[in-house]
Amino acid sequence: MSLTDKQIKAKLDKINTKIGTLLIERENVKANICSHNKVEMTACSNSGNYDPHADSYWYEFHCQVCEKFWTEDQTQYLDRQRKEKFAWEKAREIVKKSRP
Ligand SMILES: [Zn+2]
Numbered sequence: 001m002s003l004t005d006k007q008i009k010a011k012l013d014k015i016n017t018k019i020g021t022l023l024i025e026r027e028n029v030k031a032n033i034c035s036h037n038k039v040e041m042t043a044c045s046n047s048g049n050y051d052p053h054a055d056s057y058w059y060e061f062h063c064q065v066c067e068k069f070w071t072e073d074q075t076q077y078l079d080r081q082r083k084e085k086f087a088w089e090k091a092r093e094i095v096k097k098s099r100p
Helices: 005-033 074-083
Strands: 038-046 056-063 069-073 093-098
Touching: 056 074, 069 074
Parallel strands: 038 093
Antiparallel strands: 038 056, 056 069
16 A cells, blocks of 8 residues: 555544544543542652651552552641541552552
């Protein structure tokens, strides 16, 4: 099959449009459809800095269903969980991990 440059460009434009539509559809599933009920939670830290104010602690979350990845500051997360009485965790299957 021999295509002209114009035909090749048109074909690629068509493919890119389809990819764009699928990427939007995928992000919509992650943002609006998946409840992130099966999550891997990893405690992370950057500590021992000369200036302790530079230390930071956070959790990394990875949904095992939709692959969404996000991070949350540990203090804010724990405060929110206390207020919500850990409702988010109770409703979900969370695999907790720690980095060495
Ligand atoms: Zn999810």
